[in-house]
Amino acid sequence: MGTVGINFGAATSGQGFDVASTVTAILASQQAIETPWQNQLTSLQAQDTVLSTLGSDLSSLTTSLQSLTDFSGVMSQMQGSSSNNNVLELTSASSSAIAGSHTIVVNSLAQTSSEYSDAIANASDTLSGSLTINGNTITVGSSSNTLSTLASAINQASIGVTANVITDASGSRLSLVSTSSGAAGQISLSSSLTDSTTSSAVNFYTGQAGQDASLSVDGVAVTSASNTVTNAIPGVTVQLLSASASSPVQVEITNDDSAVTTAMQSFVTAYNAVVTTINGQEKNDSSGNAEPLFGSPTLATLQNQLTSALLGGAASGSISSINQLGVEFNQDGTLTLNTDTLNSVLTSNYSDVVGFLQNSKSFGQTFSTTLNNLGTASNTSLIYLAQQQNSSEEATLNQNISNEQALLATEQTNLTTELNTANQVMQSIPSQLNEVNEMYSAVTGYNTGNGG
Structure with missing residues (x-):
């Protein structure tokens, strides 16, 4: 450890010294060990x-x-294309698809069954009677005796149809649409519904019959309840858009290069x-x-x-x-x-x-x-x-620095106390000397202030 030179000035000046800067100067050389x-x-x-x-x-x-x-x-991904996107589109090709070319003929599209009622001039007319839909009877009551409340009752029954009220210039109709497309979703309906306000029977008509899509894939007949066909080509989904029996469509399945x-x-x-x-x-x-x-x-x-x-x-x-x-x-x-x-x-x-x-x-x-x-x-x-090796070394260094700083903090406290005491002594020297002079003058009669 190096030495630190400190100038306290003339001992009899009474000025003392700056304790804080003196402590800092003394500790500076010790702090260098952390560098x-x-x-x-x-x-x-x-x-x-x-x-x-x-x-x-x-x-x-x-x-x-x-x-x-x-x-x-990505190596298992496939992609495909259709030669006529107006007839069918290829929507996806999974990893199970196999690269190759296919010929598809769309004979007819799938249809979803629907039924609709006579137009009722005033949608708020009171209804009576019942509807039997897919074997389930909905009896009109006080809470279901208008077109809108009857539609709500049908929807809450969850019987394979969705009911809505359609309104145009001729009046309002109850519309029923199957929740399943294709032939299997065909609606079975019988009605004894009556418009009690006008005493008129409310008849129902077929809007669209449920029908499966008909197509052929490489000469093999295929049917689908939906126009989204997943069973025509393994791993491939196609969307049928229009029937075109006289126009075969070429579908190419390739690797997704x-x-x-x-x-x-x-x-x-x-x-x-x-x-x-x-x-x-x-x-x-x-x-x-x-x-x-x-x-x-x-x-x-x-x-x-x-x-x-x-x-x-x-x-x-x-x-x-x-x-x-x-x-x-x-x-x-x-x-x-x-x-x-x-x-x-x-x-x-x-x-x-x-x-x-x-x-x-x-x-x-x-x-x-x-x-x-x-x-x-x-x-x-x-x-x-x-990273772990560095972390271990850093932990050791941080501990060394922390320990050294703790020692310096203790030494700073001790030095400050000691130097404050010394500083007080130095600051008191002039008054002590003055007291000695006064005592000397009192004893000897010699006036130190006049020099004689």
Whole structure:
């Protein structure tokens, strides 16, 4: 510990000294012991920031790869098209669909059964009688004796129809529409309903008969209760829009190459983010200081294992390298996707691409394992372990700093007390000297103030 020179001034001046600044000066040299700890702590915290970024980058890379390696991911997605969207549209193709071409002829559309009543000039007229709908009798009572209240009673009964009151220039009608489309939803109706206000019978008429859609798929007759047909082509849903028995529609089911290309580009982008972060640590900053992880074994391990993983994985048929999927290597370690190359191999060898990404010990599976070992996915992963090591060192440094500051605080209190006492003594010296002079003068008769 160095020495601290303190100038108290002339002892007889009575001015004393600044206790606070004196204590600060004395403790300054002792506080210097914390400087290396603080510097090391700052360095570790800077590393933490980069490690957190790498962990996030690796997590994004893992997610982007999963869309390609998962059996239900983009590689299993299908897409389809219709040669005549005025007759039918393809609304979805699930992973269970099989690529191929189909011919569909729509003979007739499905219809939903409906019934409607005579027009009643005054919707508030009182009704009487009953309706039997699908075997269920609705008897008109005091709470259901108008068109609107009767419609409400029918809806509350839940008997397979929806009731509404339709009003136009000729009056109001009770409308009944089946809740099930197709022939199975045909409404069975009998009525003894009467307009009590006019004493007129209220008759019902068929608006539309329940009917199943009729179509043929590759020459096989198919019926559907709905115009949304899910049983024509496995895994495919089509929407029938119009009947056109004389105009066959071609439906093509294909692999969703565009979704695969998008997913592969996302993988390349996520990989490049990791490499960019790594490259950013292999240099000095604008002030000439090394970046936080410059020369770090963790960084070197991460870089080497990522590179090895890109070149690894078992072959699948004609595909033995990620380069064959259009992934090209740049000099700085980043990747570029050649979409023309990828689209070509998807067209010619789709199943081999799937195998290269999803088979056991394939590129996709081994790369996924590598990422799990590098990121923060488990307590044995590379970045996780580096973060834990830093956390442990930071805890020790913070404890050392805390202990030292506690010691300094105690010493500051003691020094302040001691120096306050000394300061009081120095400030009292002139008055003590004056008392001595007065005593001397009283004893000797010598006037010290006149010098004689």
